[in-house]
Amino acid sequence: MGHPAANVEGKKILITGGASGIGAASALLLAERGAKVVIADLSEQAGNEVAEQASAKGQSIVFHKVDVADGESVRALFAFAMEQLGGLDVVLNNAGIDHKPAPMHELSDDDFDRNIAVNLKGVWHCMRAAIPCLLPKGGHVINVASVAGLRSSPMISAYSASKHGVMGLTKSAAIEYAKANIRFNAVCPSFTDTPMVQNTLAQLDERAQNAIIKASPMRRLGRVEEISGAVAWLCSDESSFMNGHAFTLDGGMLA
Numbered sequence: 001m002g003h004p005a006a007n008v009e010g011k012k013i014l015i016t017g018g019a020s021g022i023g024a025a026s027a028l029l030l031a032e033r034g035a036k037v038v039i040a041d042l043s044e045q046a047g048n049e050v051a052e053q054a055s056a057k058g059q060s061i062v063f064h065k066v067d068v069a070d071g072e073s074v075r076a077l078f079a080f081a082m083e084q085l086g087g088l089d090v091v092l093n094n095a096g097i098d099h100k101p102a103p104m105h106e107l108s109d110d111d112f113d114r115n116i117a118v119n120l121k122g123v124w125h126c127m128r129a130a131i132p133c134l135l136p137k138g139g140h141v142i143n144v145a146s147v148a149g150l151r152s153s154p155m156i157s158a159y160s161a162s163k164h165g166v167m168g169l170t171k172s173a174a175i176e177y178a179k180a181n182i183r184f185n186a187v188c189p190s191f192t193d194t195p196m197v198q199n200t201l202a203q204l205d206e207r208a209q210n211a212i213i214k215a216s217p218m219r220r221l222g223r224v225e226e227i228s229g230a231v232a233w234l235c236s237d238e239s240s241f242m243n244g245h246a247f248t249l250d251g252g253m254l255a
């Protein structure tokens with residue numbers, strides 16, 4: 001056996017939004033490295049497909065349906081995960097949505113409310129449910145925020161507000177629970193090639209598409225495996241002194 005980076009063997013990990021994009025890539029990488037993973041998502045079909053991909057290789061991913069915007073649904077998910085895994089070490093709050101780019105005065109109530117309900121209140125629902133599960137032994141909550149949670153994001157202001165809110169929850173909880181050895185960190189990617197971003201690109205003209213792709217000094221989108229590798233390190237004990245911070249993966253955008 002070699003010495004794999006980011007050893008997560010045997011870790012019990014719950015991932016929301018695990019049926020697609022960054023969540024699915026993280027689930028598959030963690031399971032490949034020996035973690036026991038529950039993925040939860042609104043999308044049953046895609047979630048079951050990710051679980052089947054892992055079990056075909058003898059790896060451990062179980063799917064459970066959730067709507068993170070619904071507190072009761074989240075409570076049921078955590079009860080399921082605790083039972084299924086026999087405890088929890090890491091929770092990756094990754095489920096999220098965006099909205100059609102629009103100047104602030106043209107944003108609809110529906111887009112604003114939905115982004116806050118899923119991206120911000122959804123993460124809070126999951127943090128609230130995770131903490132009692134992690135209190136007995138300690139653990140790690142990793143929230144997927146965004147560079148849009150750290151700086152201005154013209155045309156996606158509701159999304160940006162929701163992600164700034166996630167940073168606030170992350171930093172406050174990091175201090176509240178440090179003594180209990182529960183750590184809270186955020187992952188902040190810039191534009192990464194996932195169905196969410198492909199869907200946004202499809203709604204824009206070529207000039208706006210290029211602006212998104214070239215927003216990073218590396219002049220390309222991030223790849224999901226560039227995010228999941230960082231997530232795996234965060235899930236491992238190697239990250240044990242990181243608490244209350246943003247792990248920014250942006251090709252240098254915020255440098």
Ligand SMILES: NC(=O)c1ccc[n+]([C@@H]2O[C@H](COP(=O)([O-])OP(=O)(O)OC[C@H]3O[C@@H](n4cnc5c(N)ncnc54)[C@H](O)[C@@H]3O)[C@@H](O)[C@H]2O)c1
Pocket residue numbers: 016017018019020021022023040041042043046066067068069094095096097098118122144145146147188189190191192193194195196197
């Ligand atoms: N792709 C990017 O450029 C990028 C950049 C920064 C941050 N992020 C964040 O990364 C996370 C994952 O995004 P992605 O790009 O992989 O998107 P994605 O659309 O590929 O995956 C998101 C998943 O979340 C699920 N989901 C949405 N609403 C849900 C709900 N209410 N309950 C449960 N599941 C729900 C979707 O069904 C989907 O499977 C999001 O929080 C997103 O904001 C993405």
